[in-house]
Amino acid sequence: MTNTQVTLVQIDNYGPWTVTPEPRREADLQTLQSRLYADVSQFVGNRGGYVFFTRFDNMIAVTNGLDLEDHRLLQESAGNRYPVTLSLGVATGTDPVQALSDATTRLQEAGSAQDEDRRECLEGRVIEDAHRTADDVQIAHFDVINATGNYTDELNAFDTFIEIEQGYAELMRHMRRAHDSLSFFVGGDNVIVVCPDLEQADYEEAITHVEEAVDVSLQVGVGRGENAHDAGFGAKHALETCRADGTRVELEFEQ
Numbered sequence: 001m002t003n004t005q006v007t008l009v010q011i012d013n014y015g016p017w018t019v020t021p022e023p024r025r026e027a028d029l030q031t032l033q034s035r036l037y038a039d040v041s042q043f044v045g046n047r048g049g050y051v052f053f054t055r056f057d058n059m060i061a062v063t064n065g066l067d068l069e070d071h072r073l074l075q076e077s078a079g080n081r082y083p084v085t086l087s088l089g090v091a092t093g094t095d096p097v098q099a100l101s102d103a104t105t106r107l108q109e110a111g112s113a114q115d116e117d118r119r120e121c122l123e124g125r126v127i128e129d130a131h132r133t134a135d136d137v138q139i140a141h142f143d144v145i146n147a148t149g150n151y152t153d154e155l156n157a158f159d160t161f162i163e164i165e166q167g168y169a170e171l172m173r174h175m176r177r178a179h180d181s182l183s184f185f186v187g188g189d190n191v192i193v194v195c196p197d198l199e200q201a202d203y204e205e206a207i208t209h210v211e212e213a214v215d216v217s218l219q220v221g222v223g224r225g226e227n228a229h230d231a232g233f234g235a236k237h238a239l240e241t242c243r244a245d246g247t248r249v250e251l252e253f254e255q
């Protein structure tokens, strides 16, 4: 059984900050957001976790292996180096969507994202070391089949982007509704999905659904591990097997 530890990272009072005392230059906001994401990703990634940029002002992380002390250090380090601060909500569970909902509720109960007095909150609980297992995280790494030949080398860069985004939008909605999973675009033609205990047939169903709905063809590798890196690394190896064998779904673990 999976037991995913999810952390919601929220920039405190960011909306008001972007327009105080007057609107700030957009390029500066984009630079701040991408540097902050890079730093959070490096901090969490060095400890075996994954962070997804999602909306940049709210980022979602899989943090199995990080304890509350690690979370506090992330807040302190970001607060020392950026003009904004971070609040963190943490929750765990067999269903990653439910874990994210619980993490979100904890932050919402601590105060609004635009409450001046809610700063550097850390709410929630992590998985005790003694309860961690080698199957806690299940990650699926989806990729558009031959995106280079079908899109990148054929269409202009914006029309390629539209095709890839269509595939992502359909996959993310379907995985959320039908399979209780969280999907994140990670660049190129790749989508990483944080899953509960799904099986080969679930992934085949999702790929068929996306193909029928928006005519985008996907392949997927799936891995498990004690943290996001281990599960995601297994998924990448399984995806290489898809590429080598021409298969659509590869699991790197026994069902």
Ligand SMILES: Nc1nc2c(ncn2[C@@H]2O[C@H](COP(=O)(O)OP(=O)(O)OP(=O)(O)O)[C@@H](O)[C@H]2O)c(=O)[nH]1
Pocket (backbone or CB within 6 Å): 143, 144, 145, 146, 147, 148, 149, 186, 187, 188, 189, 190, 236, 243
């Ligand atoms: N984040 C991330 N991006 C990747 C990864 N592998 C490839 N990409 C991105 O995906 C783009 C397309 O690469 P591929 O997926 O290998 O190319 P493809 O033409 O779809 O070929 P096949 O996947 O073999 O069908 C690259 O330019 C990268 O931007 C990965 O593991 N992680």
